[in-house]
Amino acid sequence: xxxxxxxxxxxxxxxxxxxxxxxxxxxxxxxxxxxxxxxxxxxxxxxxxxxxxxxxxxxxxxxxxxxxxxxxxxxxxxxxxxxxxxxxxxxxxxxxxxxxxxxxxxxxxxxxxxxxxxxxxxxxxxxxxxxx
Numbered sequence: 445x446x447x448x449x450x451x452x453x454x455x456x457x458x459x460x461x462x463x464x465x466x467x468x469x470x471x472x473x474x475x476x477x478x479x480x481x482x483x484x485x486x487x488x489x490x491x492x493x494x495x496x497x498x499x500x501x502x503x504x505x506x507x508x509x510x511x512x513x514x515x516x517x518x519x520x521x522x523x524x525x526x527x528x529x530x531x532x533x534x535x536x537x538x539x540x541x542x543x544x545x546x547x548x549x550x551x552x553x554x555x556x557x558x559x560x561x562x563x564x565x566x567x568x569x570x571x572x573x574x575x576x
Contacts, residue, residue, distance in 0.1 A: 464536035471529030473517035475506035520563050530564035542571045
């Protein structure tokens with residue numbers, strides 16, 4: 445299999461991490477929450493009422509597309525979840541883990557400091573801090 449190396453700054457790595465989080469959550473059927481979170485980050489100028497109405501409509505669409513009610517979804521370890529979503533989770537976790545330790549070398553409490561779980565088929569990606 446071909447291998448690629450990509451050099452990113454921390455902000456770029458965080459953007460990829462957030463994009464992968466959105467992608468894997470949509471793949472598990474969690475549509476309205478990550479989409480609304482992404483919209484909040486994008487800071488669209490909408491009122492709270494508009495935002496809540498959009499979120500509620502996304503929940504209806506999500507249920508129609510996935511069959512899961514709001515706050516329900518497939519888990520990342522589900523055997524029927526396609527491997528690409530599991531691999532997206534793996535890449536996300538590897539990036540999140542590296543950023544957490546680089547920002548706080550003494551460690552901390554939280555899932556970011558745990559070693560990445562390995563959900564998908566294939567090797568975990570490798571990431572290292574590049575010295576300037």
